[in-house]
Amino acid sequence: MREVEVAGHPVLLVRDHLQFSALGSRCTHAGAPLSKGYLGQGRIRCPWHGACFSLKTGDIEEYPTLDCLTSFKVSHRVKPMSKRNPINSQTALLLGAGPAALTCAEILRQEGFTGRIVMVTRENHLPYDKTKLSKALGAKATDIYLRSQSFLDAHSIEVWMEKEVSVLNAAPTISQAILLSPLSSWPRFSPRRLQCPGANLQNVCVLLTPEDSSRILRLATGKRVAIVGASFIGMEVAASLVGKAACIEVIERAECPYQAALGCQVGQVAMKVSSPGMEPEGFLEREEGGARGQRFMQTSAPSVFAAGDVASFPVALLGGKNIDICHWQIAQAHGRVAALNMLQRQERLHTVPFFWTKLQAKSIRYAGCGIGYTETVLKGDLIKSSAWDGIVTAVASLNFDPMVAMVAEILYSGKIITKDEAE
Ligand SMILES: Cc1cc2nc3c(=O)[nH]c(=O)nc-3n(C[C@H](O)[C@H](O)[C@H](O)COP(=O)(O)OP(=O)(O)OC[C@H]3O[C@@H](n4cnc5c(N)ncnc54)[C@H](O)[C@@H]3O)c2cc1C
Ligand code: FES
Structure with missing residues (x-):
């Protein structure tokens, strides 16, 4: 309010x-x-x-x-959507009900698709804001729903809940388009579990759903907690538990929090921000993803598209290298492009990755893609650019808005920022 x-x-x-x-x-x-x-x-x-x-x-x-x-009078402005026409026998089958699938469904309707739209999720929830799970630990699922049942009904977007996809026979008929978003049945999207003795103990949790988030809060309140991994989600969970858990230990194999994504200098600043109860230590391995989607989000099967965390895509900032970037905004951008290409619009993906995280009421924003960066430029308390062969490919800032938004716009326009300019 x-x-x-x-x-x-x-x-x-x-x-x-x-x-x-x-x-x-x-x-x-x-x-x-x-x-x-x-x-x-x-x-x-x-x-x-x-x-x-x-x-x-x-x-x-x-x-x-x-x-x-x-x-x-308040009107909730959503772009006009076409009505379902029962005579249209086409079906868009969207596997998953995350941001990629939801955006795909809405863009299909906004762009005039009158066939059937079905989203399939194994969870017992309408699409919800997953980014809140770690920032507001224990949030009630219905409080973070992105669309109500009445909204989805009004636009004839069916959500099949508690339906597990176990096999995919990717041979859609002419009247079907399938969108793949991350499915737990694909090895890459099963939550990465600890591979060490004791990993199966009953209070070891992963965080993927509202139920996981509530369970973690319940188990951690008043107790000693160990969080494995000091990147965005681990650090957000740690921050959410400050004042609730008796003691919080964050275990990380790198030297600093966020090191893989933002580099050690940012990690050092984050260490100053985080509470004294969070001490990184170290182990764990990182998995590599595989390429599935293309710039049109189409897979090798003509009517099968991939979007969201499942899809890697060519990143212009990195000279067109295929990279998988698991961000909320990227999943939505994929969903939109997949929808347009289901409708044969030949739309290319053009977006600058944008990510945010919170640590103790401080906001870190990040735009671009710093994977494989060779140099960094650090200014002030924290404005950091990652450069690749002298060209800035990513920028991060701590409580310094709208710096990252501004750089994202420059990168989006295709202009090059050199390391010298960043300095
Ligand atoms: C705790 C947490 C915090 C995050 N915070 C941020 C953030 O601050 N900013 C940011 O940019 N990104 C954040 N992310 C990442 C972001 O949420 C993901 O990039 C995004 O949700 C990916 O969207 P998606 O549509 O690809 O799939 P997902 O949102 O992962 O959805 C997958 C869908 O597939 C369904 N599904 C899975 N397996 C099956 C199956 N076998 N059968 C049927 N359905 C299945 C699931 O039920 C779900 O509906 C966070 C992620 C997590 C887990
Ligand atoms: S408040 Fe999230 S994009 Fe503006």
Whole structure:
């Protein structure tokens, strides 16, 4: 909930799960700022004298006051989508219900596809924001759903839940297109488990689903916790557990957190930010991925597309090298390009990878692709560029917005930033 000014008037914007409202921001009783009030179920309570107003209508639900709140019309803007036409026998079968599949489904509808769209997930959830699992440990699944059931129904996007894909016979008929997103049945996408004695002990967890996130919070509260891996997710989980777990130890085979992705200099800065309870130590191995998708996100089978964490793709910044980058924004970009190519639009992937992470209320942003970088430039407390043969391919910043967004735009435009310019 937040107060904003619209044409000189203060307006209270509220998001309650997937519902948005815009209301007068001052209580009609004695003018208290309602942005400092408490959000109850479908209503807001004034902090000063306890009046309550409906979020939907602004009507009074508790006194002392006589007047309702002004309520503004809110429309949730989604690009217009085409309606399902039952005569159209085409089917887009989207395996997985992550950001790649959801974006693919919505782009198909936005671009006029009237056939059937089916998303298949083995989980018991509608598509949700996975990036919150480590940042808000224990978040209720329904609070992080990206679309409600009524939204999906309205656009005839079927979600088959609790359906496990175990075999893929990639021979779609002429009226079918299949989107592959990461499937646990493919070895590369089974969660990487510890390969050491004790790895099967009952309280060893992986973090992939809302249930995992709640379990980790429950098991860790008040206990001693060891987190294996000090990259983004491990460090986010560690930060989420500060003040909840009795003791947190982060175990990492490299010298510093984030070393593989951001280099040791950033890791050193992160060490200053992280709490004294997090001490990296070291072991673990990294797996290499395989190439599956192309720039059009098409696989070698004509109507089978790959998108999301499953797909590697040519990264222009690295001279067209095929790289797999597991970012949320990339999964969505893949889903969009796959949808357009299912519709034979010959759309190429053109995007700059953008990633974010949080550590103790500090935001690290990262754009580009620093894999295989040969040099780094570090400025101030933390603005770091990774260069490849003297050309900047990635930039990271700590609490220095909008630096990374600006560099991402320059890289997107195709302009080259040299190491000298970065310095
Ligand atoms: C804890 C966590 C935090 C993250 N934080 C960030 C972040 O801050 N920023 C960022 O850019 N990225 C982040 N990521 C990475 C990001 O979430 C992924 O890159 C992104 O979700 C990949 O999307 P996807 O569509 O490829 O597949 P996923 O989101 O991985 O979805 C896979 C789908 O396939 C389904 N599925 C799997 N196996 C089967 C099967 N056998 N049968 C049927 N269905 C199956 C799953 O149920 C799921 O619906 C994070 C990831 C995790 C785990
Ligand atoms: S708040 Fe996430 S992109 Fe703007």
